[in-house]
Amino acid sequence: MDDDAEIIAEFLVESHENLDQLDRDLVELEQQPDSRERLSSIFRTIHTIKGTSGFLAFNRLEQLTHVGETLLSRLRDGEVVMTPPIAEGLLAMVDTVRVLLDVIERTGHDTDPAVDVVPVVAVIEGLLAAEPQAPAVEAPVPEPPATDLEQPEHPEHPDQPDHPDQPGQSDGWDGVERRAVVDASVRVDVDLLDDLVDLVGELVLTRNQLLQRSLGSTDAELVRASQRLDLVASELQESIMKTRMQPIGQVWSKMPRVVRDLSHQLGREVELVMEGHDTELDRSLLEAVKDPLTHLVRNSLDHGIEPPDVRRAAGKDAKGTLTLRAYHESGQVVVEIADDGSGIDPATIGAVAVERGVVTRDQLARMDGRDVLGLIFRPGFSTAAAVSNISGRGVGMDVVRTNIERIGGSVDVASEPGRGTTTRVRIPLTLAIIPALVVGEGGERYAIPQANLVELVRIEGDDLRRQVEDLAGAPVLRLRGKLLPLVSLAETLGGTALEDDALTVVVLQSDDVRFGLCVSEVHDTQEIVVKPIGRQLKGLAMYAGATIMGDGRVALILDVAGIAGTVGVGATQQESTDGRGAGADDRTALLVLEVADGRRAALPLAAVARLEEFGRDRVERSGSAEVVQYRDGILPLVRLASAIGLPDTSDQGEQISVVVHEIAGAAGAAGAAGAVGIVIDRVLDVVEVAVTASEVGRRTGVTGSAVVQDRVTDLVDLDAVVARSGVPA
Structure with a gap:
């Protein structure tokens, strides 16, 4: 509509x-x-x-x-x-x-x-005119289309109703019944909706219990009934949740007036731009974010956008722009409040923080720019020179963060002095029922919101010793060219991590913080009903709530941002040691391969579409070319070792490893673009390094060589390899 x-x-x-x-x-x-x-x-x-x-x-x-x-x-x-x-x-x-x-x-x-x-x-x-007409006029009623009274039935349109103008009937043209708009909606008390959500939550808990009981049952009828209950409960839950979803535009409806009044009061010229006003979230969350968003808008006008004369002197348009933007991302609603004002100077923030005793000079010296900007959320902090009825009392930004975090959200600030500030608020879609990954530690189970889940990694044997390193006394995982901080769930909970020859890592992300959580067990994913935790546990930042599992036991819901803050994981990730000291713009992501008895080669990671393994019995021939049937098409193969002038050793074993490279714009059966499969011995790593190419080793199929991970590595000429496959580039 x-x-x-x-x-x-x-x-x-x-x-x-x-x-x-x-x-x-x-x-x-x-x-x-x-x-x-x-x-x-x-x-x-x-x-x-x-x-x-x-x-x-x-x-x-x-x-x-x-x-x-x-x-x-x-x-x-x-x-x-x-x-x-x-x-x-x-x-x-x-x-x-x-x-x-x-x-x-x-x-x-x-x-x-x-x-x-x-x-x-x-x-x-x-x-x-005091000249009432007698008789009173009755309200007109539109006449229905003329019908033949001697032919009550409609042989040409037997299903057409006799009174097309009657509400709730057909419109008289297509014979399709429709419901009047006044009958298509009903007003329901909000308390009743809240009760329905609570009841659906209890139904989901009961469903989880029945599903768990029926897993090991041999009663086919019980299994069938539990599966049917699972389907019905899921659809009912989805429908009930939709009744509470409302567009964030309802909160934004008063923003134009707030901006107008405040800009007049402050002597500013401001254009308000609102994007994504139809983004929906739970009604209870709308109420919770209304005041924080209003405060952030007022802050942007008071501290951000400059007066017209100041903007002109800085070479800007006299009229500032305040943008409200809302969108869905990773199961959350992201709300951005951005202005093109003066921005926030970290030096000013730091000086005020030291002057007011918020931090010491030593603490400030150890902070990066993001941490310094985070000081504005400290209680009592304000950079206003004087107290006014708008700002300056040091009350507001700390309350904003507290209120947002109370509903499971987060807020952070990015700013560039002279260019503007963007405040980004992340809030969950709903607080009632969320998908979560259930993990085990020390005989207890814990739930991790799926919105924070990036991937699961299992490391065993030699990979464990090669990929897990110690950096400044803290364990890190070398994962695709980056060093990911590792956090032990057992140690975070006050226990001791058990020594094992394998490591299960749950890679998590909250805002810009990404880290690996080491757990003993990974169970499954399921929808859980979020229950508030008692006052005694509210001070523990690691827990966001609790839920009741299928067996009736209570499991605590982990707060990913709280865990990161508790163990001190920062937002910046350490780069792999390869190419240390090079600028970010000079770095290239490479897929490092092993070919021909331990020799190494590298492909640009951007050219790699997929990594596949095929059984040797799947390799066929078309003329002189090797091919495999792949994704309803034919994928030509080229042996990388042979293509770059090395002896081919990829025939060892029952499987062959293949790097799929898609050629944009080329015609081919394997998808919209032509594709070629590059047969290799095995993939070694993904690295991001500054490549200093050498002419040494330059030949057909190789553009040169470079030192990658302390080993001389051939840099593959993809055009030459593709030419060997016969696929037109």
């Missing part, structure tokens, strides 16, 4: 409800003509319908309600007294308005000639 259709639908629903109340009010007003409260209520209703109909260009409806509003205004001001003719005229107006609304719903406009508003308007104008 487009925006205009949605506005009209809401107008129709609200107007029909108001007209029902209007009928009752007019009858009571006729019995109690001195009731000014009743008169005022009737006047407001007609005034609302008139104003909206004018906005939507329903001219005849506006004309009708306008004269009715004028008559009601005189009744309210005491210029006219209620009489039976006046009551009849007003009721006729209400009936005609109702018919026009039905016409609008059916056709999208109010110009149906079957509905004539002129007689009703004439009656009310006569009442206004």
